[in-house]
Amino acid sequence: MTRVGLISDIHVDLNRIKGEDLVTDLLARESARRNLDILLIAGDISSDYRLTLLTLARLEEGSGARVLFVPGNHDIWNEFHPEAKAWDAYNALLEHLGNLARGPVALCDGWAAAGDLGWYDFSYGDGSFSFEDFERMKYGERTWQDKVKSIWDRGTLDMHRLFVQRLEAGLPAEGRRILFATHVVQIPEFTVAPPGPMWKYFNAFLGSPEYGEIAQRYGAEIAVCGHVHYRRRVLKGRTLFVCPCLGYVAEWPAPPDPEKEIAETLQVFELGPKGAVPMPWVT
Numbered sequence: 001m002t003r004v005g006l007i008s009d010i011h012v013d014l015n016r017i018k019g020e021d022l023v024t025d026l027l028a029r030e031s032a033r034r035n036l037d038i039l040l041i042a043g044d045i046s047s048d049y050r051l052t053l054l055t056l057a058r059l060e061e062g063s064g065a066r067v068l069f070v071p072g073n074h075d076i077w078n079e080f081h082p083e084a085k086a087w088d089a090y091n092a093l094l095e096h097l098g099n100l101a102r103g104p105v106a107l108c109d110g111w112a113a114a115g116d117l118g119w120y121d122f123s124y125g126d127g128s129f130s131f132e133d134f135e136r137m138k139y140g141e142r143t144w145q146d147k148v149k150s151i152w153d154r155g156t157l158d159m160h161r162l163f164v165q166r167l168e169a170g171l172p173a174e175g176r177r178i179l180f181a182t183h184v185v186q187i188p189e190f191t192v193a194p195p196g197p198m199w200k201y202f203n204a205f206l207g208s209p210e211y212g213e214i215a216q217r218y219g220a221e222i223a224v225c226g227h228v229h230y231r232r233r234v235l236k237g238r239t240l241f242v243c244p245c246l247g248y249v250a251e252w253p254a255p256p257d258p259e260k261e262i263a264e265t266l267q268v269f270e271l272g273p274k275g276a277v278p279m280p281w282v283t
């Protein structure tokens with residue numbers, strides 16, 4: 001049996017009070033307390049790839065668990081490296097051996113973890129908007145920050161297509177039990193619903209149902225994503241879709257209780273030869 005903990009969107013640069021990181025040490029401690037063999041983070045660790053790498057190292061050291069991750073859109077932002085393109089940060093993160101974008105990782109008992117960042121294809125946006133509307137990534141006064149901080153070498157739909165191709169090329173052959181991970185939202189159930197006027201637009205940048213279709217087509221038993229700052233699970237066919245986002249301290253009930261938020265968000269499963277057994281949220 002391998003005990004794996006799933007969490008996403010820990011945003012260690014933003015989840016601070018008076019400059020103090022609220023998350024890293026507590027998450028490491030909670031991972032140790034829950035006896036995790038593997039901690040899998042579905043992206044948005046920070047908005048600076050260098051801090052993301054430092055955080056991964058601290059989590060490994062403090063938890064005793066092997067840390068796997070997929071990058072989130074924040075992890076590849078150039079906010080702190082204005083000269084950098086998205087690929088610069090994406091490629092720097094590939095040097096970490098726990099990055100699933102390098103290729104699938106074999107776990108115990110025939111299990112494998114596979115995943116990547118993923119991108120979006122606007123299909124979760126409302127049909128009343130045009131392709132050009134979505135390409136602007138601006139609604140009223142609000143600009144979707146990937147427009148200015150994620151500078152790829154190709155258009156949005158081409159990025160999505162590239163991630164679909166990479167994921168499919170990397171998925172293990174038949175006979176493996178699969179833990180599938182993207183940062184972006186894989187199923188419409190995890191988009192913002194009911195969307196107000198603003199989210200009818202901004203849902204467009206959450207992901208694509210194609211990622212969920214890949215998870216189901218390859219028989220993934222667990223499919224984890226982040227990005228939307230929800231904490232939910234949905235079972236579809238044999239695939240349990242999990243969205244375990246810690247989110248921003250500003251989104252937690254006041255006064256903030258990081259220990260409780262982390263304990264409630266971290267979703268733990270025991271992976272064995274017969275499948276995945278969910279462990280209680282808080283033990």
Ligand SMILES: [Fe+2]
Nearest residue numbers: 009044227228
């Ligand atoms: Fe996030």
Ligand SMILES: [Fe+2]
Nearest residue numbers: 044072073227
């Ligand atoms: Fe995100």
